[in-house]
Amino acid sequence: MQPMLSTAVKAARRAANIITRASQDTNLLQIQHKDHNDFVTEVDRAAEATIIETLLDAYPNHAILAEESGQQGDSEYQWIIDPLDGTTNFLHGFPQYCISIALVHNGQLEQGVIYDPTRNDLFTASRGQGAFLNDRRIRVSKALKLADALIGTGFPYRDFTHLDTYMGMLRDVLQKSAGVRRPGSAALDLAYVAAGRFDGFWEIGLNKWDIAAGCLLVKEAGGLVGDFQGDDSYIDSGNIVAGTPKVFAQLLQTLAPHVTDALKA
Incomplete structure (x- = not known):
């Protein structure tokens, strides 16, 4: 070590x-x-x-x-x-x-x-x-399809600015995935993606300390991490999507219709 x-x-x-x-x-x-x-x-x-x-x-x-x-x-x-x-x-x-x-x-x-x-x-x-x-x-799981994937998330609980946006995201992910869970610790959620317990994860407006270690875990376990456009601003913006390579792409596609200009900044 x-x-x-x-x-x-x-x-x-x-x-x-x-x-x-x-x-x-x-x-x-x-x-x-x-x-x-x-x-x-x-x-x-x-x-x-x-x-x-x-x-x-x-x-x-x-x-x-x-x-x-x-x-x-x-x-x-x-x-x-x-x-x-x-x-x-x-x-x-x-x-x-x-x-x-x-x-x-x-x-x-x-x-x-x-x-x-x-x-x-x-x-x-x-x-x-x-x-x-x-x-x-x-390693991240072998999940290839969002339809077979268990997805972690964290819904807004302090700042409700993007609540309506989030509810639209949640509705679509619920309908297109095998299930959604909200355990209440973003760091552990990302660790679970790395360990294959979740196949993907998304959340709005996290802090650096919530996600820094977890992002490294996911990437070192063979997964992908990005913001809502799939880019690298997630550490600073706190808007994050993570998952197996295939699920990551499908999750981004599912969330895309709900991503406002404010969430692209």
Whole structure:
């Protein structure tokens, strides 16, 4: 395992210890509302602090972009961190959440870790070295047709600007696929595409920390990732489509009639 990836795994496991202990009694947690349906707890902050401390102990000159504490430092290396993707699930005892850590070097994704502490599923990827689940090589599924594909998604829950657009997308994908699921953690959804548990995924308006590690996993597992036009702006725009090569193309085609000018920007 690459040294930087190994450090990220160590950081994720340390954060998972904090999250797992807190999950035993979430009623004791202090919860703040950042926005409508957007929660943060002291667990998010403690997990993030542990991740940052672990990373900067090993690489003190690296920059950080983290969900709760924002951006710090200036370096050609930047760690992108979501300490608890799926906070709402976590607060309700719904076991679908994870830690997501990615490393970008000069704008290119190099390392990715997604760790699901409820299942002890550790997804890792290094650019050009493949994707792994608990040290076992993973590949996207062999799905060739959207009609046979299980698709993951995340519907709007904070910003409803594109709600009508999304509902049109959902209606068409429901009719043309084998099924649609919305588990509530975009990072894990992308990891599931990489592992062949989903055949495709799409969502509107995600953040970098939601998708950075997962995008690398999908690509290293042989899948494709793009924005709604199939291009590479997804990390910045947060509008993302991912899947097996065949399903990716068919999913793009299905979504295309609903893509507004605002979603092309």
